[in-house]
Amino acid sequence: MEPEIKFSDSVDQNDTAYALFHYGSEYILNAEVPQTVTPIVVYSVAAVALMTIWYFLFVRPFDWNRDFSDLGFDDVKAKYPNVRTQKLVIDSLRRRKKVDDMPPVYPNGWFIILETDSLPKNASKEVSVLGLNLLAWRGGSGKSYVTDAYCSDLKADLSLEGQVNGEHIEYYATGRRLSGSDGKLRKISSLSDATELATVKLWDTMEMNGFIYLWYHAEGECPNWHPPIFSQIESGEWKYRGRSEFKVACHIQEIPENGADVAHLNVVHKPAMFTGGKPIDALFKWSFLKHVWSASWAANERLGEEHQAVMKVHHHMSVFDKISLMSMDVEAHQIGPGLVFLEFNGFFGKGILFFMVTPLEPLMQKITHRFYSSSSMLHPFGMLILLGEAIQLERDIAIWNRKTFVNRPLLTKEDKAIKSFRRWFSQFYSENSPKYHSPDRSGGDV
Numbered sequence: 458m459e460p461e462i463k464f465s466d467s468v469d470q471n472d473t474a475y476a477l478f479h480y481g482s483e484y485i486l487n488a489e490v491p492q493t494v495t496p497i498v499v500y501s502v503a504a505v506a507l508m509t510i511w512y513f514l515f516v517r518p519f520d521w522n523r524d525f526s527d528l529g530f531d532d533v534k535a536k537y538p539n540v541r542t543q544k545l546v547i548d549s550l551r552r553r554k555k556v557d558d559m560p561p562v563y564p565n566g567w568f569i570i571l572e573t574d575s576l577p578k579n580a581s582k583e584v585s586v587l588g589l590n591l592l593a594w595r596g597g598s599g600k601s602y603v604t605d606a607y608c609s610d611l612k613a614d615l616s617l618e619g620q621v622n623g624e625h626i627e628y629y630a631t632g633r634r635l636s637g638s639d640g641k642l643r644k645i646s647s648l649s650d651a652t653e654l655a656t657v658k659l660w661d662t663m664e665m666n667g668f669i670y671l672w673y674h675a676e677g678e679c680p681n682w683h684p685p686i687f688s689q690i691e692s693g694e695w696k697y698r699g700r701s702e703f704k705v706a707c708h709i710q711e712i713p714e715n716g717a718d719v720a721h722l723n724v725v726h727k728p729a730m731f732t733g734g735k736p737i738d739a740l741f742k743w744s745f746l747k748h749v750w751s752a753s754w755a756a757n758e759r760l761g762e763e764h765q766a767v768m769k770v771h772h773h774m775s776v777f778d779k780i781s782l783m784s785m786d787v788e789a790h791q792i793g794p795g796l797v798f799l800e801f802n803g804f805f806g807k808g809i810l811f812f813m814v815t816p817l818e819p820l821m822q823k824i825t826h827r828f829y830s831s832s833s834m835l836h837p838f839g840m841l842i843l844l845g846e847a848i849q850l851e852r853d854i855a856i857w858n859r860k861t862f863v864n865r866p867l868l869t870k871e872d873k874a875i876k877s878f879r880r881w882f883s884q885f886y887s888e889n890s891p892k893y894h895s896p897d898r899s900g901g902d903v
Contacts, residue, residue, distance in 0.1 A: 519699025519828070519843040525706045525821070528734065529855035550859070551706050551820065558864040560710055561890030562819040563587050564882070565675060566764070566793035567684050569668040569813045569825060572700070576601060576669065581626060583616040586815050586823075587673050588891070591660070592616050594637070596624035601669050602637035603660040610655035611642070666690050666811065667697070667827055675889040682764045684796055687809060690829050695809070698839030701826040701847045707857040709822055710882055712814050713791055715853055716768040717878035720871050722750035725852050729774075730844070734851030749775045754874040756881040766791040766881055794885040801842065806834030810846060819893035824850070 526547050533546050570586050571593060581594035583606055592606040592615050602624070606616045615635060619626040624637040633654065634643050640659030644652040661672040661679070665686045672680045689695040705712065715721070727750075728736035729743040736742070750772055757765040768789040774782040785803035789812070792798070797812040808830030815823045826846060830839050868875055 518697060519701065519840045521699075521701035521826075521843070521847045523701075523703050523847075523851065523854075525704040525854070525858055528851055529858035531735070554820065555861045556820075556893055559708055559862050559893060560864070560883075561675075561886045562708065562893045563673065563675070563816055563891055564709065564794035564885035565673060565678075565887055565890065566795060566885055567663070567670045567672055567680070567682075568795045568815045570603065570662075570671045570815065571601075571669040572825065572827065573664060573667050573669060579621045581616070581619060581621055586671070586817055588816075588818060590616075591671075592619075592626075593669065594621050594626055596621065596637055598624060600624065600637070601662065601664050603662050603669070603671060604635065604640050605658045605660075608642060608655050608657050615642075615657065667829075668811070668813065668825075674887070675891065676887050682761075682793070684792055685798075687798075687829075689831075690809070694832070695829040696832055696834075696836075696839075698808070698828040698830055698834075698836065699843050700828070701843060701850075703824040703847075703850060703854060704817075705822045705824060705854050705857050706820055707822065707860060708820060708862040709794065709814060709816050710879075711857050711860065711862060712822060712824065713794065713797065713882070714875065714878055716766075716789055716791065716797075717754040717874040718872070719750075719752040719754060719768075719874060722752055722770075723748075725856070726750065726849050730848045734848055734855065736852075745777050747775050749773050749781075754878065756877060763884065764793050766878070794882065801830070805838040806831045808834060808839065808842065810842065819891075826850075 526544070530543070530547050530550075533550070534543055537543050537546055568586065570584050570591065571582065576582055576593060576595050578595050578599060579597055581592060584591040584593050584603070590606040591603055593601060593603045595601045604615070607614055615626070615628075618630055619628050619635065621627075622634075626635040626637075628634070632645050634645050635641075635657065636643070637659075640657045641653055642655045642657055644654050646652065663670045663672075663684065665684070667690065670684055674680075687695075727747050728739075729746040729748065731741075731743050731746075732739035750770060752768060752770045754768045755766065757763060757767065768791070770787040770789065771785075772787065773784040776782060783803070785801065787802075788800045790798050790800070795814040795816075797814075799810040799812060801808040801810065808828060811825070811827040813825045813827075815825070817823050826843065828839055828843050866875075
């Protein structure tokens with residue numbers, strides 16, 4: 458029954474407004490709702506929930522980012538609750554690392570400086586890697602270019618106020634143009650008149666497999682080897698599953714050397730991935746479940762392929778030391794000092810995980826993961842592989858962040874692969890490869 462609204466002749470205008478609001482609200486609240494509304498709302502919410510779950514499990518690429526200060530400094534964070542104090546203490550720990558007996562900090566070779574999808578057409582970006590300040594841009598044709606960001610002749614920062622126009626960068630405020638074809642910086646007086654002002658270093662680059670690569674050599678030598686190209690990725694046959702990115706405060710050689718340290722696999726990487734990057738702090742230990750590894754490392758001795766090495770890994774999960782699950786074979790190919798690709802072949806399908814290391818500054822590295830797989834692999838499996846790799850890598854990073862590079866360590870017979878690795882890696886250093894000395898000490902190249 459509808460509520461009856463009655464007004465007294467004596468009420469004023471404000472009372473009338475109140476009555477309308479009060480009784481009108483009561484009417485709305487007491488009105489009967491059609492029976493079809495409730496199922497529609499329920500089905501709509503359920504549909505949205507299912508679409509969201511579907512998107513995150515089967516469509517959305519994996520994306521994971523961690524700063525070096527996130528890992529290995531739990532003692533600092535527990536002792537100093539203030540975030541600014543934590544940063545100061547962590548920076549102090551970095552500066553106090555022993556560096557006198559350390560190899561050069563920038564080896565010679567190809568390094569990734571950007572991921573392809575981070576540099577759209579007609580856009581530019583400043584990049585700082587290998588102690589260099591660089592300017593990267595992508596022209597209207599889709600081709601990418603990389604030059605020094607600073608012109609010493611004109612004392613000009615070319616990363617400022619420039620706009621990509623065709624294959625060039627135009628600086629309209631000063632009437633200058635930086636050419637992608639030859640690195641010439643010209644003064645544009647008119648459409649037909651251009652005066653050359655300076656030449657900026659145009660770096661050797663390649664773009665493939667979802668990355669922009671740059672060739673670095675301390676002696677200025679031209680590339681004598683090139684990264685491999687994967688047709689399954691270039692053609693779009695294999696699907697992109699996601700990426701992860703990590704900063705690590707260590708010498709670059711520490712990271713690939715981990716592959717030759719096969720003994721650490723069944724120690725650091727034995728606890729189940731569900732225990733996270735720091736298994737000792739996990740609420741549930743999953744002690745009945747563990748990773749089991751067997752591996753070997755060897756340098757490639759074939760003529761023309763001496764810059765390559767391979768690590769062969771077999772992995773399975775052990776349940777109660779009786780049941781084996783998720784058996785998988787992986788070949789990790791080290792190409793030069795900073796490029797690794799892992800070929801997966803398991804019950805879930807085939808895939809390639811890129812493990813790229815790029816020095817940002819002397820003792821700061823960036824690790825980039827990027828994973829592609831055959832279309833037969835279900836997307837959740839691809840995400841699980843990336844998540845597992847990220848968690849396992851975090852365990853290593855926590856160690857590297859607090860570790861000092863030892864040039865002549867005490868090694869056992871089981872560590873003979875480390876000796877072989879160091880001999881192999883030394884080929885990427887040359888006479889003028891820059892060495893690093895602590896800022897607290899005099900001298901040094903970097």
